[in-house]
Amino acid sequence: MTRDREDTQATPDGTALTLPHLVKWVEMAVRARTERALRDLPVSGTQLFVLVLLRERGEATSADLARMMHITPQAMTTLIGPLRDGGYIDRRVDTTHARRLLLRLTPDGAAMIRQARSLTPAIEDDLLDGFTDEERVVLKKLLGRIARRFE
Structure with missing residues (x-):
């Protein structure tokens, strides 16, 4: 059974991924794209x-x-x-x-x-390709709420 690329909630063996794992994957993607852009x-x-x-x-x-x-x-x-x-x-x-x-x-x-x-829009567009404008707004709001808790 192949895993759908958009299914990031489980590993190939069906084990559920935790939020920290998902955040780490996203962090690595953001870092790589940011370093490439800069x-x-x-x-x-x-x-x-x-x-x-x-x-x-x-x-x-x-x-x-x-x-x-x-x-x-x-x-x-x-x-x-x-x-x-x-x-x-x-x-x-x-x-x-x-x-x-x-x-x-x-x-x-x-x-x-x-x-x-000036490079940020291209980074965001790359990371959020396939997201609707509404999904982008919601994601930013939710991440902002988490970030403010740890300031």
Whole structure:
């Protein structure tokens, strides 16, 4: 018995897939398509997400960003180094806690976000090929509800 490609609710042996498995598959597809779309830009999809977080949050420490992205502080250090070197973010000493360094988006970082955003419709169209406009809206709303719970 062959499995219908659209039946992502079960494995070939009929075992039901869990929501975490489905989300992971989607995450891998999103990451692959995003990296492919951004290949000509000097930042990765993950680095772009750091820039977006800084745009939304204003300023943050690298430890704060690591917590938001559910990665280790060491991994965050690896991500932000090239962003600082490229002039997309800068840092300053926190005036209330002199030992803390706050990262913030630069004008070049904001321009990079705008440039990458111009590629977003093609990524979404690829991922959501075959979905109706209504299904796209519903999916975005539902994913947004889940995402807000973990901000």
